[in-house]
Amino acid sequence: xxxxxxxxxxxxxxxxxxxxxxxxxxxxxxxxxxxxxxxxxxxxxxxxxxxxxxxxxxxxxxxxxxxxxxxxxxxxxxxxxxxxxxxxxxxxxxxxxxxxxxxxxxxxxxxx
Amino acid sequence: xxxxxxxxxxxxxxxxxxxxxxxxxxxxxxxxxxxxxxxxxxxxxxxxxxxxxxxxxxxxxxxxxxxxxxxxxxxxxxxxxxxxxxxxxxxxxxxxxxxxxxxxxxxxxxxx
Numbered sequence: 001x002x003x004x005x006x007x008x009x010x011x012x013x014x015x016x017x018x019x020x021x022x023x024x025x026x027x028x029x030x031x032x033x034x035x036x037x038x039x040x041x042x043x044x045x046x047x048x049x050x051x052x053x054x055x056x057x058x059x060x061x062x063x064x065x066x067x068x069x070x071x072x073x074x075x076x077x078x079x080x081x082x083x084x085x086x087x088x089x090x091x092x093x094x095x096x097x098x099x100x101x102x103x104x105x106x107x108x109x110x111x112x
Numbered sequence: 113x114x115x116x117x118x119x120x121x122x123x124x125x126x127x128x129x130x131x132x133x134x135x136x137x138x139x140x141x142x143x144x145x146x147x148x149x150x151x152x153x154x155x156x157x158x159x160x161x162x163x164x165x166x167x168x169x170x171x172x173x174x175x176x177x178x179x180x181x182x183x184x185x186x187x188x189x190x191x192x193x194x195x196x197x198x199x200x201x202x203x204x205x206x207x208x209x210x211x212x213x214x215x216x217x218x219x220x221x222x223x224x
Contacts, residue, residue, distance in 0.1 A: 032211065043116075043203050043215025044155070089155060098143055098210025099168060102155040 002027040002094045006103025014111050019080055021106045023090035024072040032093035033066060033073045034100065037086045044089055048075070077108075085110045116216035118204050124222045130192040133219045135204030136185055141214070143207040146179055146189050149218070150200045161187065162210075194223045 003026040013019045025033075031052040036044035050057045050064045050073065057064050061080075066073040077084055087107050091100040117136040125131055137144050145160040159169040164181045172179070176195070181187040191198055201220050205213040 034212065036213075041217070043205070043217050044213075045215065046212045049212070093211075098162065098207070099145070099157050099160055100213065101157070104154045 002101040004103040025092040029095040030092040118216035137206030141206035145205040147203040
């Protein structure tokens with residue numbers, strides 16, 4: 001089955017700097033790759049997603065890139081702000097399945 | 113819409129007791145998912161339903177766990193008997209199409 005690896009497990013950046021989180025997946029048939037943000041005491045919430053027919057997608061300060069050949073995708077956050085501090089999860093959805101397999105999560109801390 | 117509603121938010125019980133977690137999905141969503149979150153294993157899919165029918169229960173750890181969805185607006189996850197290793201946060205999520213997941217705020221279970 002699908003396996004998703006996420007790095008780093010923790011990341012600390014200065015406010016205003018950029019943050020990058022990387023994920024790799026194992027199933028070449030996976031075709032949907034969302035990113036979720038989880039704040040303390042809350043459930044994860046979708047922040048951006050990308051499908052396998054697209055290489056890059058951007059939404060304001062957040063962007064996701066996908067390299068299907070290498071089977072990896074990344075989340076980029078620019079001009080980080082204190083409210084970006086949270087745990088971020090990548091996920092992959094095997095083709096034909098409606099379920100998501102999540103990475104282990106990255107705890108992002110933005111230092112003022 | 114109020115979002116996905118889970119109850120109880122916190123549950124503390126003793127080993128051997130039965131635990132029932134409840135979920136009300138967003139109206140109109142055809143998919144319902146149960147996830148478990150722990151520090152060691154991250155977010156694990158336990159089971160998911162489509163139109164009230166269980167589709168994939170391969171993540172259910174053992175026979176002590178069972179899930180039902182008697183109608184489109186209600187689902188339960190039951191653990192009987194509970195064990196300390198079942199301590200985790202259990203999330204219910206719903207989805208209109210199986211893509212974006214809408215998570216509840218979780219039920220934190222502690223088994224003593």
